[in-house]
Amino acid sequence: MSEPPKLRASIIVISETASNDPSTDKCIPGLRETFESEASGRFDTSDTVIVPDDVLEIQRAITERTDGEQYANLVITSGGTGFARKDVTPEAVTPLIQKHAPGLV
Template identity: 40%
Template sequence: DLSGPYIQDYFKERGYYVTSYEILPDEQKLIEQALINLSDRCHNDLIITTGGTGLSMRDVTPEATLKVATRNVPGISEAIRYESMKYTNRAMLSRGVSVLRNKTLIINLPGSLKAVKESLDIIIDPLKHGLEILKGEAHDCARKDG
């Protein structure tokens, strides 16, 4: 798995504190349990998953993520799919979702390293502000000019 270590490095280079890294089998219950643990017990602000978002029967990450969600945040995954269509029309096949579980933002990314790199570059700028809003550290969501 090249995507997981890349995600860790990507966020560390941008000043984020990475608390854990796990590789899980494509089993919905195990994914659900990990997401609950990382959200509720570990109190992480952000969880990024990679892989399991395609059309095969074993791709169950979106289902696990939706099962543990308290609120939906569709714009993140919509933006990833929209911008990714500029690179490949296969982006429309991604079923990744973005949700909140209480005060934790969970974002599903595709499994390929190339798609992960593109996806992170798409979301990284607004992500910081979104996490500040989620944690109550910012309140202004007005349009950014410039």
């Protein structure tokens, strides 16, 4: 019996610092390790990207992974959710949500 195909999980990190210097990012390795240990290798986490705190950059990164031919089964975003003026992840993501699920956000 063959194993089922892996699901594709895309990791998007929103960070001014890490977009300028990817070596400062600790999120991608941490999420990959969590997927490996908790999901028993069921996810391919090779698709990762770091973008700055910019609404259009965030939206582009998400829609490329949700609407493209190589769509992801799961998109994880991390960062840009603070209260600083430059943190715009909620504002970027909200218009992309077609069906809201209060309590799961």
